[in-house]
Amino acid sequence: MTELEKGPQGRRRGRGARERILSASQQLFRDQGINRTGMDQLCTVAQVSKRTAYQHFAGKDELVAEYLRRFDPDVMPGVFDRTDLTPRERLLAAFEIPASTPLCPYIAAAVELHDPEHPASQYARDYKTAIAARLTETAREAGATDPEQLGEQLALLIDGASARTRVLNSESFPTAAAIAAVLIDNAIPASSSRRPGDDRATTSNSARPKR
Amino acid sequence: MTELEKGPQGRRRGRGARERILSASQQLFRDQGINRTGMDQLCTVAQVSKRTAYQHFAGKDELVAEYLRRFDPDVMPGVFDRTDLTPRERLLAAFEIPASTPLCPYIAAAVELHDPEHPASQYARDYKTAIAARLTETAREAGATDPEQLGEQLALLIDGASARTRVLNSESFPTAAAIAAVLIDNAIPASSSRRPGDDRATTSNSARPKR
């Protein structure tokens, strides 16, 4: 569980305090929100002295930023790399993330911090942009006439489902998925609605097109 | 501007302190968020003594709840009562609220308070439900095959645009409106683009695809 934090070399840099702090952050920020979670409580949960926490992170803001950065790799991307699915199926699969994401932490952070200049808000924007780009890319593979529009639309659906789930306390992703299905079918010319890939993008470059 | 707060009778109950407090709440909660706005600051802006504020509101929570309750009447409803528009146009008109709503205050409150039991969170849920109901109702008038589904879908679009606008700092309502147009066209059988039973007719609604 607690892996050595820094070096792939033999030299160990610590005994997992940083990991415990970030792990506790994820739990507490998700369950209680950022503002309602004090550093004291966080350190208690992380079983770390306050002093140690402030030796790892210059301040709470930095911790929050790092906490958000942690999500980057493992929320969405898994969906986009599934070569067993057609591009169209991949787009739809993006809406099957029900229980794992209570509320998109990026939205929560942006609202809670309430400061567009905050580094965490920057991360949030970057992430949202990246997701939209991925969707656009996949939409292009799927043969959408206006991939950018479709990508942006699908991104909006995800955020809408996220926000609505939070406010209403009831799952909204199925609704979003239904909309997505309609949009996708409408955006892809009838000729290529079923056949994946067809002439262009013969999956040779679609595996990892960029980044 | 500052109207006598309580009685339509001649008897006046105060000199507008309560109104000033609520007015200041709207401004500050919107600009800074709820949690980041202290009662001290709020009272200063409202030009009201702290003591007075706490004589009008039992606590900050109550003030927040009342602040949210204030929005109820004048955000959406205006759209639904416009008899000069066809039901279909009314549905689309719901997405033309760009500058007026920075971020749906209900979403913001639900996220910031982070407590579903909070009275303000209740208001938020009630409001969202009411909006969806209105949309459903109008969808039914417009002749949608599944009005409830369409209503819920459109509500999700609104929230998605709201959330996304907040996180990205860029207007997302046009995107939502475009989706709405597609959904509406898809949900209403081609034969009955107008309300069945009522002869409001004016069949030329197909000539105005947007706005």
Add this chain to the structure above:
DNA sequence: TCTTACGTACACCAGTCTGTGTACGTAACG
């Protein structure tokens, strides 16, 4: 005029927040 309700000014409380300073382990590596 006096009464009464509304509002003000200001000090103050207790609790929490982020963030430090200090002194003390302890395990790894030379």
Add this chain to the structure above:
DNA sequence: CGTTACGTACACAGACTGGTGTACGTAAGA
């Protein structure tokens, strides 16, 4: 062994939070 880096324990600072207590002002209505 000693050095060094990491981590701990704990008290404390300073600002800010929501919320009160007290004494006073003031305008409306009788």
